[in-house]
Amino acid sequence: MSFLERFLPIINHHTKRSRSWKNSRLHIFFCVGFHTLFLFATDLYASETLKIALGRFNSKLEIQSSEKLRVTDIFDQDVMPSPGKSITLKIKNDRIAAGSHSFETSALHIKSKGKLVIGEFKVDNELHLTLRSYKDKLEILAVLPVDVEAYVRGVLGHEMSPSWPIEALKAQAVVTRTFAIRQKYERETWPYHMESSILDQVYGGTSKINSRIEDAQSATYGEVLTYDHELALSVFHSTCGGTTENVEDVWVEALPYLRSRTCGYCEESPKHRWEVSFSKKGLGSLLGVRGPISKTRIKSRTDAGTARKIELRSAKSSTSLSAAHLRKKLGYQTMPSPRIDAIRSSLNKVHIRGRGFGHGLGLCQWGAKGLAEANKTYHEILDHYYTGTRTQRLYRPSAN
Numbered sequence: 224m225s226f227l228e229r230f231l232p233i234i235n236h237h238t239k240r241s242r243s244w245k246n247s248r249l250h251i252f253f254c255v256g257f258h259t260l261f262l263f264a265t266d267l268y269a270s271e272t273l274k275i276a277l278g279r280f281n282s283k284l285e286i287q288s289s290e291k292l293r294v295t296d297i298f299d300q301d302v303m304p305s306p307g308k309s310i311t312l313k314i315k316n317d318r319i320a321a322g323s324h325s326f327e328t329s330a331l332h333i334k335s336k337g338k339l340v341i342g343e344f345k346v347d348n349e350l351h352l353t354l355r356s357y358k359d360k361l362e363i364l365a366v367l368p369v370d371v372e373a374y375v376r377g378v379l380g381h382e383m384s385p386s387w388p389i390e391a392l393k394a395q396a397v398v399t400r401t402f403a404i405r406q407k408y409e410r411e412t413w414p415y416h417m418e419s420s421i422l423d424q425v426y427g428g429t430s431k432i433n434s435r436i437e438d439a440q441s442a443t444y445g446e447v448l449t450y451d452h453e454l455a456l457s458v459f460h461s462t463c464g465g466t467t468e469n470v471e472d473v474w475v476e477a478l479p480y481l482r483s484r485t486c487g488y489c490e491e492s493p494k495h496r497w498e499v500s501f502s503k504k505g506l507g508s509l510l511g512v513r514g515p516i517s518k519t520r521i522k523s524r525t526d527a528g529t530a531r532k533i534e535l536r537s538a539k540s541s542t543s544l545s546a547a548h549l550r551k552k553l554g555y556q557t558m559p560s561p562r563i564d565a566i567r568s569s570l571n572k573v574h575i576r577g578r579g580f581g582h583g584l585g586l587c588q589w590g591a592k593g594l595a596e597a598n599k600t601y602h603e604i605l606d607h608y609y610t611g612t613r614t615q616r617l618y619r620p621s622a623n
């Protein structure tokens with residue numbers, strides 16, 4: 224039972240009897256989008272499950288385990304006798320099939336007492352497969368149901384080096400958990416809550432989990448970042464290069480806790496400052512300007528001092544675009560961030576000088592490392608990047 228289901232009766236009870244609120248064991252009230260969640264008191268436990276999309280397969284899908292597999296329908300009824308320790312699934316005649324066996328149902332659960340190996344992932348015990356039409360093609364969507372805390376362990380070592388200071392890892396654990404739970408309630412009608420890639424957070428199953436990762440997760444068990452009793456949008460990035468951005472300068476909506484802050488702790492990052500160069504002719508052609516670029520100009524800047532709008536001209540035409548759009552055109556790896564300090568021209572080239580890696584919002588991971596090395600706690604690190612937020616415990620470990 225999810226904690227939302229668990230607390231719906233209590234929410235209803237509270238709505239009817241608001242005078243009993245202060246005496247209630249519930250003491251914190253959350254709104255997440257249209258969803259109302261309650262934080263609760265000391266003797267209640269986590270039972271949240273996230274659904275993580277591990278992959279989409281339209282040719283074949285192989286799953287292996289060290290133990291025998293079970294293939295069931297969604298009601299836990301076996302739908303294939305003795306599948307052994309590995310299975311190869313294909314789409315045949317608009318159904319999921321394994322060899323000559325064609326499944327009646329379009330939703331399968333693959334279970335094992337051992338770990339399951341699917342592509343690059345090694346995961347615990349159970350996978351959910353659904354045959355569906357996506358962009359006019361049939362595919363098998365593989366979704367992993369995973370407990371929030373196991374998810375945090377599976378993300379931590381992929382989003383931050385496990386060798387970094389423990390307080391930085393704890394800060395990352397809190398923002399990872401907060402982001403995941405928020406996405407769950409924003410996507411409750413989706414077939415999954417999170418991608419397993421940089422589209423959301425990089426999830427690597429049980430790989431890269433070590434004792435430091437486990438310590439950072441367990442020390443922050445159930446803790447989430449909140450602002451005014453709501454789950455915060457806990458976005459993060461690799462390196463800010465000195466100052467983070469106001470969220471409305473990068474995306475659209477302003478949020479009181481995603482403000483431009485001086486970081487001052489990420490100089491060690493290899494992407495603290497960077498410069499990339501392009502031929503004037505190549506850049507003009509890439510941006511749809513007729514002829515080589517002859518002039519460049521930063522038209523406006525964000526509060527953090529980076530370029531917001533840029534103009535590039537040739538002798539025949541010009542284009543004006545945002546720094547984020549320019550990065551998209553040039554490639555996310557070619558230009559590490561949209562955060563441009565200066566653009567200059569030499570004889571045949573345009574040189575773009577910038578700072579940081581990523582969007583520059585919220586927690587700067589290299590800065591978190593620097594702050595932890597300066598003996599700051601994870602609470603102090605989170606305070607530093609998310610103005611006016613609090614860390615609150617949404618649930619605590621089971622006594623078992």
Ligand SMILES: [Zn+2]
Nearest residue numbers: 486489587590
């Ligand atoms: Zn920084």
